[in-house]
Amino acid sequence: MLEEIQKTIAPELERYKAIFRSALQADNELLAAALTHLTRKPGKMIRPTLVILCAREGGAVTDEVLHAAAGLEMLHTASLVHDDVVDESAMRRGQRSVNALFDNKAAVLVGDFITSKALTEVALTRRLEIVDSMARLGQMLADGEIQQLNNTHSTVFSEQAYYEVITKKTAVLFETCAYAGALLGGADAATIQRLQRFAHLVGLCFQMRDDIFDFDESLNVGKPKGNDLQEGKLTLPVLYALNQELSSLNPQPSALNHFGRLALRVRALEASRLEIQELVDFTIQSGGIAYAESEMQRLANEARTLLSDLRDPAVAHALSLYLDFVIKRTL
Amino acid sequence: MLEEIQKTIAPELERYKAIFRSALQADNELLAAALTHLTRKPGKMIRPTLVILCAREGGAVTDEVLHAAAGLEMLHTASLVHDDVVDESAMRRGQRSVNALFDNKAAVLVGDFITSKALTEVALTRRLEIVDSMARLGQMLADGEIQQLNNTHSTVFSEQAYYEVITKKTAVLFETCAYAGALLGGADAATIQRLQRFAHLVGLCFQMRDDIFDFDESLNVGKPKGNDLQEGKLTLPVLYALNQELSSLNPQPSALNHFGRLALRVRALEASRLEIQELVDFTIQSGGIAYAESEMQRLANEARTLLSDLRDPAVAHALSLYLDFVIKRTL
Numbered sequence: 001m002l003e004e005i006q007k008t009i010a011p012e013l014e015r016y017k018a019i020f021r022s023a024l025q026a027d028n029e030l031l032a033a034a035l036t037h038l039t040r041k042p043g044k045m046i047r048p049t050l051v052i053l054c055a056r057e058g059g060a061v062t063d064e065v066l067h068a069a070a071g072l073e074m075l076h077t078a079s080l081v082h083d084d085v086v087d088e089s090a091m092r093r094g095q096r097s098v099n100a101l102f103d104n105k106a107a108v109l110v111g112d113f114i115t116s117k118a119l120t121e122v123a124l125t126r127r128l129e130i131v132d133s134m135a136r137l138g139q140m141l142a143d144g145e146i147q148q149l150n151n152t153h154s155t156v157f158s159e160q161a162y163y164e165v166i167t168k169k170t171a172v173l174f175e176t177c178a179y180a181g182a183l184l185g186g187a188d189a190a191t192i193q194r195l196q197r198f199a200h201l202v203g204l205c206f207q208m209r210d211d212i213f214d215f216d217e218s219l220n221v222g223k224p225k226g227n228d229l230q231e232g233k234l235t236l237p238v239l240y241a242l243n244q245e246l247s248s249l250n251p252q253p254s255a256l257n258h259f260g261r262l263a264l265r266v267r268a269l270e271a272s273r274l275e276i277q278e279l280v281d282f283t284i285q286s287g288g289i290a291y292a293e294s295e296m297q298r299l300a301n302e303a304r305t306l307l308s309d310l311r312d313p314a315v316a317h318a319l320s321l322y323l324d325f326v327i328k329r330t331l
Numbered sequence: 332m333l334e335e336i337q338k339t340i341a342p343e344l345e346r347y348k349a350i351f352r353s354a355l356q357a358d359n360e361l362l363a364a365a366l367t368h369l370t371r372k373p374g375k376m377i378r379p380t381l382v383i384l385c386a387r388e389g390g391a392v393t394d395e396v397l398h399a400a401a402g403l404e405m406l407h408t409a410s411l412v413h414d415d416v417v418d419e420s421a422m423r424r425g426q427r428s429v430n431a432l433f434d435n436k437a438a439v440l441v442g443d444f445i446t447s448k449a450l451t452e453v454a455l456t457r458r459l460e461i462v463d464s465m466a467r468l469g470q471m472l473a474d475g476e477i478q479q480l481n482n483t484h485s486t487v488f489s490e491q492a493y494y495e496v497i498t499k500k501t502a503v504l505f506e507t508c509a510y511a512g513a514l515l516g517g518a519d520a521a522t523i524q525r526l527q528r529f530a531h532l533v534g535l536c537f538q539m540r541d542d543i544f545d546f547d548e549s550l551n552v553g554k555p556k557g558n559d560l561q562e563g564k565l566t567l568p569v570l571y572a573l574n575q576e577l578s579s580l581n582p583q584p585s586a587l588n589h590f591g592r593l594a595l596r597v598r599a600l601e602a603s604r605l606e607i608q609e610l611v612d613f614t615i616q617s618g619g620i621a622y623a624e625s626e627m628q629r630l631a632n633e634a635r636t637l638l639s640d641l642r643d644p645a646v647a648h649a650l651s652l653y654l655d656f657v658i659k660r661t662l
Binding site: 026027028029030031079082085086104105106108109110111112113115116117119120122123126128131132134135136137138139141142143145146147149150 | 357358359360361362410413416417435436437439440441442443444446447448450451453454457459462463465466467468469470472473474476477478480481
């Protein structure tokens with residue numbers, strides 16, 4: 001599905017790749033090795049594709065558009081490198097994380113270097129609005145990750161806190177991609193806003209799909225199953241299951257049952273592999289996956305309605321397929 | 332000395348402080364606590380003072396100048412927060428480091444947040460040249476720290492490698508401060524370049540002075556003595572002492588003597604406190620401090636010649652005092 005869309009923007013994606021690759025160079029040996037490692041697999045270019053499609057709705061996929069796409073992808077990459085340090089993750093996209101391959105120290109600095117390279121790219125857009133939007137994105141990404149860290153100390157199972165985190169960690173990134181593409185492509189203010197909202201919803205769906213994967217044994221996203229729980233993160237499926245269970249505990253809704261206590265042990269990173277599996281099974285049996293799927297579908301439906309007013313029907317069609325890819329992907 | 336200079340730009344520094352303080356705010360509890368901790372002590376405003384003085388040579392200390400000063404100070408702060416993670420430092424500016432007060436994870440994210448806030452400030456200068464120079468500065472800071480990390484695995488005692496690291500870690504920061512101030516203040520191209528070169532040399536002197544402190548028991552810079560050696564860093568005084576010793580070992584200049592082997596143990600973080608003290612004593616007795624002092628003086632003299640052609644004699648006088656402060660400071 002993604003390939004189908006990307007065929008229609010193949011020349012632009014080639015130009016994007018050349019910009020991305022040539023920007024991430026360094027003399028320093030360790031740095032060069034880390035950058036080579038990170039860029040070995042070209043990736044699915046999910047976010048650059050969105051930037052380019054939104055620029056098409058405006059009209060022109062200029063070099064500035066591609067610099068914005070490269071800058072945003074680099075900021076995202078830097079943020080993942082740091083997140084892996086924070087989460088002590090050894091794997092990323094099916095290969096070893098920078099912190100695992102080198103160490104935490106190197107990973108912190110490699111992330112900083114890539115962030116600064118991202119800024120160089122964004123300066124090449126020659127638009128201060130884009131610089132400013134990237135600054136706000138960077139704040140959101142860090143703030144969201146800190147909030148996620150804080151949530152592991154919380155004793156409540158709040159869906160609202162979940163949505164806040166995925167908004168900051170994922171939705172704002174997609175939104176900024178659409179903003180940059182549409183603005184630099186030359187779209188009018190109303191269209192920019194519509195595409196931003198569309199991308200925001202797509203970003204939420206993207207993260208929800210990712211979080212569902214973690215519970216679904218029939219699927220594989222290149223990371224170990226139950227990975228979020230192993231990192232102490234309770235996502236939408238398990239939050240729903242826990243809240244369902246809690247609400248059946250009237251008249252003492254604040255009392256924690258067996259699974260509530262187990263979930264807190266998971267958050268505190270005290271649960272065994274067997275206990276994590278128990279929580280996974282509980283989530284599935286309580287309809288947590290079905291619930292998260294339906295919530296995602298609701299947001300996807302809202303997103304799709306935003307495409308009806310676009311100027312270019314080819315772009316509207318491509319973005320609709322893009323949305324399908326995000327919610328239906330199995331990888 | 333610094334106070335004397337700062338009296339002449341007191342209103343500008345007050346405006347700067349207000350901008351800096353109001354920018355570093357956050358809703359997030361952990362983040363807010365870290366930012367409060369970091370901004371509790373106002374600091375000596377060494378770099379903002381340089382930005383403002385260079386802007387004066389151009390003419391006007393506009394709000395854009397102060398946003399540049401705030402942005403650069405924030406990027407510097409973020410870089411220190413990450414350096415403390417990398418160096419496992421528990422203290423910074425006489426108080427606990429962010430990683431010590433919270434943990435490494437929080438410090439990584441707090442640094443990222445501040446970097447993004449710095450970018451917001453820099454966007455407020457409304458000049459893409461400043462955005463771009465900050466991007467290059469960020470790359471240098473990360474690259475320099477990685478190079479310093481790499482140097483701890485090196486078996487050579489290279490003064491050139493030392494100068495490369497302090498150029499990237501300190502001189503480019505000072506240089507960027509002068510560039511931003513002079514450009515935004517409205518100086519002509521030749522003056523901008525002259526002030527950049529001046530600031531570059533001042534930055535080198537600043538770091539050399541700092542590195543001398545680490546060996547000088549009569550002084551105190553709010554960090555433990557022999558701290559660099561404890562972190563495995565060999566700076567100019569000890570490099571000179573080692574090279575003096577090695578060059579007297581002809582005809583086998585590559586053979587390491589007692590102190591050479593000791594220095595490699597220090598780099599590998601394998602030396603005891605007593606051994607570190609032995610290397611400190613050796614450095615002092617070999618004239619390492621005197622050598623570093625004279626090298627610093629040489630650079631300071633070169634810097635001072637650059638002030639003769641400035642338009643505003645008051646600025647030239649202030650920058651000369653500024654240079655005196657940097658090389659003579661005892662704190």
